[in-house]
Amino acid sequence: MLGAPAAHAGDGYFTSQDLTGAIAAPIGRTEPSGWSTPWDLKRHFAYVSEDRQLIVASAGPDGAWSWTVATTNGGYIFGYLATYSYTWDHSSHIVYTDASTSHLMETWSSEASPRWQTVDLTETYHEPKAKVSPRGYEQDGQQHLFFKEYDAGAIWEATFVPGTGWGFTNLTSRAGIPPYSRLSSNLAASPLGADGEAVGYIGADGYPHVLAGQHGRWIDQRVGCRTP
Secondary structure, three states: OOEEEOOOOOOOOOOEEEHHHHHOOOOEOOOOEEEEEOOOOEEEEEEEEOOOOEEEEEEOOOOOEEEEEEEHHHHHEEEEEEEEEEOOOOEEEEEEEEOOOOOEEEEEEEOOOOOOEEEEHHHHHOOOOEOOOOEEEEEOOEEEEEEEEOOOOOEEEEEEEOOOEEEEEEHHHHOOOOEOOOOOOOOEEEEOHHHOEEEEEEEOOOOEEEEEEEOOEEEEEEOOOOOO
């Protein structure tokens, strides 16, 4: 059963809809991840269905929901989905780790190419394999992805720049210390607008760390108390 806030639910409260019953959306087997596309005022969320397909459900300002199969490869998705919109080409992106190959995968669509397409970023760009639950967002007109390297455990950033394409940077070798190796999904990343970006993780020293970045320059700061 899937629930989503109803459009124009009112001041200060939400209602919910059973999308499985209302639009016959497939039952999900993983946690959904949501995003919005401000150019058309639509809301979206993605999840893996019980029959192992990657499903995207969308609704416009009128609140009418529909769903589609983004890829049938959902049975090999491991960990959480990272979802975000990209204003440069009016596109939506779903990023995840393939459980069978540990490759970083991107499923995307845009106004110019509305059909959902999947790209194996690890194979295409010959970059490191990834652990589960990458993070992603738009910042400064670029796409930014963060993931832990499968073998060495270093934190990597993948950046898409219009006219240039994807580039990969080992943030651990540039700033900071290695993350705690046993935790694969404790990576957090957020855009901060004019203040740059922030990546949070548990370091190999057992302390929480924040990597603060701005225009490709990163510094590391240890914060908080040592974890048990």
